[in-house]
Amino acid sequence: MNKVFKALADPTRRQVLALLKNGPLTAGELADHFDVSKPTMSAHFTILREADLIASSKRGKSVVYCLKLSVLEETLAGFAELLGIQAKAPPGGQLAEPTFSNAKESDENDF
Amino acid sequence: MKTTSEKLALLLAVTLSVCVVCASSYLYLVDHERPQQYLMAIALVCFAWTMRHFTGGNAEKNPAGREARRDVTLGIVFACLLLSIGLIARQGWIGDQFRGRGIGFFTGVFVVLLANVIPKRAGSASNLAIRRIGGWALVLGGLGYALASLLLPLAYANSAAPLIMVFAMAYAVARVFWFIRKSRSIPPPLSE
Numbered sequence: 584m585n586k587v588f589k590a591l592a593d594p595t596r597r598q599v600l601a602l603l604k605n606g607p608l609t610a611g612e613l614a615d616h617f618d619v620s621k622p623t624m625s626a627h628f629t630i631l632r633e634a635d636l637i638a639s640s641k642r643g644k645s646v647v648y649c650l651k652l653s654v655l656e657e658t659l660a661g662f663a664e665l666l667g668i669q670a671k672a673p674p675g676g677q678l679a680e681p682t683f684s685n686a687k688e689s690d691e692n693d694f
Numbered sequence: 695m696k697t698t699s700e701k702l703a704l705l706l707a708v709t710l711s712v713c714v715v716c717a718s719s720y721l722y723l724v725d726h727e728r729p730q731q732y733l734m735a736i737a738l739v740c741f742a743w744t745m746r747h748f749t750g751g752n753a754e755k756n757p758a759g760r761e762a763r764r765d766v767t768l769g770i771v772f773a774c775l776l777l778s779i780g781l782i783a784r785q786g787w788i789g790d791q792f793r794g795r796g797i798g799f800f801t802g803v804f805v806v807l808l809a810n811v812i813p814k815r816a817g818s819a820s821n822l823a824i825r826r827i828g829g830w831a832l833v834l835g836g837l838g839y840a841l842a843s844l845l846l847p848l849a850y851a852n853s854a855a856p857l858i859m860v861f862a863m864a865y866a867v868a869r870v871f872w873f874i875r876k877s878r879s880i881p882p883p884l885s886e
Contacts, residue, residue, distance in 0.1 A: 606822075635814070650822060654810045654833045657826075 587656055590634035591663045595619070596627050600636060600650065600660055607649040609642070703767045710774035711739050717781050725784075735777050742770045761815065765808065772804040791848050798843025798855055805836030805859070827869045835862025 590596055599613055614624045628648065631637045638651045652660065715736055722732040746766040749759070776797055783793040809832030813825045838858035843851050 651814050653814045654812075654829050657813070 586634040590630050590636055591660050596631055597660055597664055603650040607647050609645040609647050707767050707770040714774045714777045715739055775800050794848055795843050799840045802836045802840025806833050809833045824870050828866050831862045831866030835859045
């Protein structure tokens with residue numbers, strides 16, 4: 584459960600979950616909604632996968648993510664959004680990068 | 695490797711099963727009015743554990759099998775709770791009202807626990823929305839069922855609680871039909 588709380592604590596990750604409610608998206612399509620670097624997005628996806636909130640699959644060369652939230656987790660995400668810091672990134676601005684060591688550059692399709 | 699919640703559920707299932715089997719065995723020997731009911735309770739517990747043993751295949755390596763086995767474990771906990779309430783009521787330790795409320799409350803909680811993980815189950819992305827609708831409806835219906843059984847006067851609870859569950863399921867069916875109709879009415883994207 585700690586992993587779930589950690590995953591839901593970040594507004595970027597919550598917005599990823601909100602985007603996936605409409606259907607599966609590729610890593611690139613998700614990254615286009617945020618003004619952060621690819622290694623940062625890759626780290627966000629890893630945290631969400633480890634918390635078992637999203638599932639990934641390969642479609643050709645792309646990685647496709649789909650939602651995997653239980654009802655309780657979706658409720659927690661809603662409360663976190665209600666009580667937390669604004670979820671949307673300011674226009675033209677950049678979100679604070681989470682501190683991850685060993686973050687590497689990766690190919691466009693390889694999240 | 696089992697998670698903490700799986701270990702707790704298994705421990706609870708084992709403890710409750712042992713209590714039910716021991717109590718039923720004792721009452722079978724002591725109470726001569728309806729001995730077959732105690733035998734049925736023991737048989738039900740044995741059947742449930744046998745089903746658990748054969749459910750899921752190699753659950754350690756198969757996630758779907760692991761989920762099925764977890765559901766059966768929850769079912770064993772639920773069945774043993776209901777049997778315990780019945781046995782306690784038969785001994786006159788609790789009144790009919792407490793027995794009715796207890797059975798209703800645990801039924802609602804059981805529905806909530808099972809429905810909570812419906813959206814997380816393996817399945818195609820296309821029916822994810824349907825699973826979300828079903829999960830939410832059953833969780834809210836189960837919650838309403840449990841609270842109605844606990845809080846309303848028993849005469850009203852016996853009719854209100856099932857009505858809440860039926861309404862929740864009817865709403866889920868209506869939403870699913872609306873969703874399917876809406877997704878079929880959207881034309882496919884034009885190729886350039």
